[in-house]
Amino acid sequence: MTPAEASTALFKTMPTPITLSQLGEYGIEVAESHVTHIAREILSLNLYWALAAIDAHIPSKYRALIKKDLIESIQTQWWPSGLLGPSTWVEYQPELAQRRERYAHLVDQEGINPVGICAETAGLMEDLGLIESGDREKLLVLLIDYAPASEYGRLLDQGG
Numbered sequence: 001m002t003p004a005e006a007s008t009a010l011f012k013t014m015p016t017p018i019t020l021s022q023l024g025e026y027g028i029e030v031a032e033s034h035v036t037h038i039a040r041e042i043l044s045l046n047l048y049w050a051l052a053a054i055d056a057h058i059p060s061k062y063r064a065l066i067k068k069d070l071i072e073s074i075q076t077q078w079w080p081s082g083l084l085g086p087s088t089w090v091e092y093q094p095e096l097a098q099r100r101e102r103y104a105h106l107v108d109q110e111g112i113n114p115v116g117i118c119a120e121t122a123g124l125m126e127d128l129g130l131i132e133s134g135d136r137e138k139l140l141v142l143l144i145d146y147a148p149a150s151e152y153g154r155l156l157d158q159g160g
Contacts, residue, residue, distance in 0.1 A: 007069035017083035
């Protein structure tokens with residue numbers, strides 16, 4: 001698989017930004033104003049796993065190109081939709097960096113698995129007031145479905 005094919009495959013594997021109706025399918029009721037923040041949290045989680053998979057499965061000389069192409073796809077195809085909030089990609093970067101750092105710490109230092117990271121993310125969204133405490137378990141199920149950590153590595157292994 002070429003670097004362009006790898007980034008395209010990763011982008012297609014990532015779930016599109018979540019909507020209010022998709023949250024409702026999991027029995028999660030939130031204020032409409034919270035949906036974009038939840039969508040960004042899910043994007044941050046997916047980007048953590050996708051970028052980690054690139055680092056783990058792709059030769060170093062191709063990593064930067066694949067990451068660049070993946071990020072450009074998100075910026076051009078998803079960000080303008082408004083489903084990720086009114087902020088710009090540049091304004092989102094500190095939030096993304098903070099999440100990636102936190103997830104890396106949990107995985108590398110504490111040995112937490114992907115389900116544990118999803119639980120951490122659900123807890124964060126509850127702490128931020130994006131979901132009600134009774135919806136935390138429902139959100140965990142959604143995150144396991146919407147952040148397919150193992151799929152990214154498997155996809156890159158299949159293409160290599």
